[in-house]
Amino acid sequence: MSSWRSVLYVPADKPRALEKAAGLAADALVLDLEDAVAPGAKAEARQAAARFLADRRFPGPVLVRLNTPETPHFQADLEMALTAAPAGIVLPKSEQAAVIRDLHLGIPLWLMIETPLGVLNAPELSRVPGVAGLMAGANDLALGLRARPGRDRQPLLYALSAVVLAARAHGLLTLDAVWNDLKDPEGFLVSCVQGRDLGFDGRTLIHPSQLEGANRVYGVSDEEAQAARALLERWEAAAAQGQGVVSHQGQMIEELHARQARELLERWQVEQRQI
Numbered sequence: 001m002s003s004w005r006s007v008l009y010v011p012a013d014k015p016r017a018l019e020k021a022a023g024l025a026a027d028a029l030v031l032d033l034e035d036a037v038a039p040g041a042k043a044e045a046r047q048a049a050a051r052f053l054a055d056r057r058f059p060g061p062v063l064v065r066l067n068t069p070e071t072p073h074f075q076a077d078l079e080m081a082l083t084a085a086p087a088g089i090v091l092p093k094s095e096q097a098a099v100i101r102d103l104h105l106g107i108p109l110w111l112m113i114e115t116p117l118g119v120l121n122a123p124e125l126s127r128v129p130g131v132a133g134l135m136a137g138a139n140d141l142a143l144g145l146r147a148r149p150g151r152d153r154q155p156l157l158y159a160l161s162a163v164v165l166a167a168r169a170h171g172l173l174t175l176d177a178v179w180n181d182l183k184d185p186e187g188f189l190v191s192c193v194q195g196r197d198l199g200f201d202g203r204t205l206i207h208p209s210q211l212e213g214a215n216r217v218y219g220v221s222d223e224e225a226q227a228a229r230a231l232l233e234r235w236e237a238a239a240a241q242g243q244g245v246v247s248h249q250g251q252m253i254e255e256l257h258a259r260q261a262r263e264l265l266e267r268w269q270v271e272q273r274q275i
Contacts, residue, residue: 002061003027003270004133004173004202005218006211009065011036012052013045022057025211027202030063033077034092042073046080053084061087063110068093081107088132093140097124100131108132113166114140114177119159122166134167135204136160138177151187153194164199176200182207192217220268228261228268235261 008026010017012033021029031049033042049064064086067073081089085107094100094111095118103109109130113122114137122134138149138156147155160176167174176195179188188210192203196218203214231248235258238246245254 003219003267004175005271006205006214007063007175007202008205008208008211009036009178011045012049012064013037013041015048018048018052020208022052022055024208025215026060026205026208027215028061028063028087029058030065030090030204031086032065033073034065034067039073042067043076046076050080050084053086063088063090065090065092065112069099078103078105081105090135092137094118094125095121097121097128100125100128105130110135110175112137113159113163114138114144116141116144116159119162122163123169126166126170126172131170131172133173133175133201134163135175136163136177136200139180141177151184151190153191157198160195160198160200168199173201174199176203178204178206179210180206182209185209185213189213189217219271220264222268225265225268228264231261232258232265 004027006026007028007030008021008024009030009032010021012018012031031052033045033049037045053062064081064084066077066081066089082105088108088110089105090110090112091100092112093115094113095115100109100111109128110133111125111131112135113119113125118125119141125131126134138153141156141159142149145155145159149155153160164174179191181187192214195203202218205211205214231253234246234248235253245252
């Protein structure tokens with residue numbers, strides 16, 4: 001089990017960014033061959049990504065975001081990824097399950113849901129064998145919807161929840177969209193809390209300055225872990241006496257709450273190992 005609180009995009013054609021990324025406290029990296037790389041730098045980015053993957057200096061999962069199949073860069077991106085064997089392949093603007101199914105990659109797929117059609121087809125996309133997770137893409141989605149999301153992302157909440165719902169229904173991980181305004185760290189933290197409360201496992205990020213906040217908001221604090229232990233102790237003592245419901249700190253708890261506490265403790269233990 002891995003933690004996916006913070007997943008940082010790194011432009012694969014930027015040597016200094018790659019060098020720095022290897023030592024950052026991100027849970028995972030995405031080497032970007034798509035939006036962050038100019039058309040003339042695509043070949044250089046592929047070569048740099050392959051070298052980074054071969055060096056294996058980053059301790060966590062490293063994914064690669066390919067260009068879309070409609071571009072002239074996709075086939076070369078795909079061949080590099082199949083050879084370099086990253087922890088996963090990120091496919092932008094995923095919309096049609098048949099297209100994803102026909103790829104037969106043999107490497108875990110992370111589908112970016114960032115168009116209206118992608119949102120509507122998210123349940124079908126989630127059922128494709130080999131898909132490991134869904135990533136929300138708010139920038140393209142807002143463009144496709146002609147929406148004007150503000151700090152509260154209100155116009156996107158239906159779509160974001162639809163991504164979470166599809167992922168949870170099919171046992172997938174799901175990551176919230178990036179936050180663009182680096183001059184508004186408070187807004188970023190507020191949106192992280194919103195994304196956590198919507199059910200996302202973590203956040204895709206565009207800058208190292210966002211790592212600490214994402215890890216904190218999407219992570220499990222020591223206080224939360226201690227509270228979960230106390231709940232489990234109370235529940236296990238009651239269950240040993242044949243009770244199906246018991247009062248704990250003024251609330252009635254049952255097996256459902258015990259399962260939640262066990263899951264939270266498991267996540268906390270994973271995060272402790274990654275520190």
